[in-house]
Amino acid sequence: AAGVIQSPRHLIKEKRETATLKCYPIPRHDTVYWYQQGPGQDPQFLISFYEKMQSDKGSIPDRFSAQQFSDYHSELNMSSLELGDSALYFCASSASTDTQYFGPGTRLTVL
Amino acid sequence: GENVEQHPSTLSVQEGDSAVIKCTYSDSASNYFPWYKQELGKRPQLIIDIRSNVGEKKDQRIAVTLNKTAKHFSLHITETQPEDSAVYFCAARGGGADGLTFGKGTHLIIQP
Numbered sequence: 001a002a003g004v005i006q007s008p009r010h011l012i013k014e015k016r017e018t019a020t021l022k023c024y025p026i027p028r029h030d031t032v033y034w035y036q037q038g039p040g041q042d043p044q045f046l047i048s049f050y051e052k053m054q055s056d057k058g059s060i061p062d063r064f065s066a067q068q069f070s071d072y073h074s075e076l077n078m079s080s081l082e083l084g085d086s087a088l089y090f091c092a093s094s095a096s097t098d099t100q101y102f103g104p105g106t107r108l109t110v111l
Numbered sequence: 112g113e114n115v116e117q118h119p120s121t122l123s124v125q126e127g128d129s130a131v132i133k134c135t136y137s138d139s140a141s142n143y144f145p146w147y148k149q150e151l152g153k154r155p156q157l158i159i160d161i162r163s164n165v166g167e168k169k170d171q172r173i174a175v176t177l178n179k180t181a182k183h184f185s186l187h188i189t190e191t192q193p194e195d196s197a198v199y200f201c202a203a204r205g206g207g208a209d210g211l212t213f214g215k216g217t218h219l220i221i222q223p
Contacts (some may be wrong), residue, residue, distance in 0.1 A: 031209065033209065033210060033211075035210075035211075041215075042200055042213035042214060042215050042216055043155065043200070043211075043213050044213075045210030045211060045212065046210075047210075048209040048210055050209070055209050056208055056209035056210050058210045088152075090154060090155070099145065099157060099160060100145070100157070100211065101157065102147075102154040102155045102156070102157075103154060104153075104154050105153075105154055107152075
């Protein structure tokens with residue numbers, strides 16, 4: 001069965017640079033979620049989109065923004081990167097806010 | 112917002128024995144409680160979930176119980192196997208919210 005796709009899988013950036021992470025949900029899933037997981041920590045909810053509209057907001061920094069496009073894929077844009085932004089970023093998708101299935105994640109390293 | 116407490120942080124059991132992980136939540140409006148298994152560097156994988164209108168759910172060796180009055184839910188794994196070794200996270204979704212609030216995780220170690 002098709003799963004959530006995330007790209008890139010690994011990303012290395014310098015401080016103050018920008019990064020864009022992409023997420024392609026499972027086909028026919030209409031809701032996308034973004035989570036951030038630091039080393040040894042639990043996933044922290046950042047933001048979600050339902051039918052291309054922002055539906056819930058968690059602990060997303062003002063330096064980050066996200067959107068969902070007409071084909072339901074989503075992008076997380078991160079600016080003015082800080083060392084503390086180094087983490088695994090997971091995208092999850094669901095059908096109408098039901099069970100969330102996680103993608104493989106993007107490992108972001110900020111140097 | 113929702114707050115989820117998870118215990119224990121580390122659990123070591125002999126292969127073949129049972130393991131129990133417990134979570135409590137704070138928001139009485141929460142209505143959905145999934146459990147995820149995560150291996151190092153990998154994605155969280157859903158292993159079982161329960162909704163607030165159900166008290167217990169079982170899937171082979173895995174079961175989850177929910178006590179809405181006490182705002183408490185638990186994961187039970189029977190006949191543990193070496194491949195059960197991983198970090199397990201409980202989570203809750205509050206009423207009207209989309210995002211999951213996770214517990215801090217339990218590192219389950221299966222001793223051969």
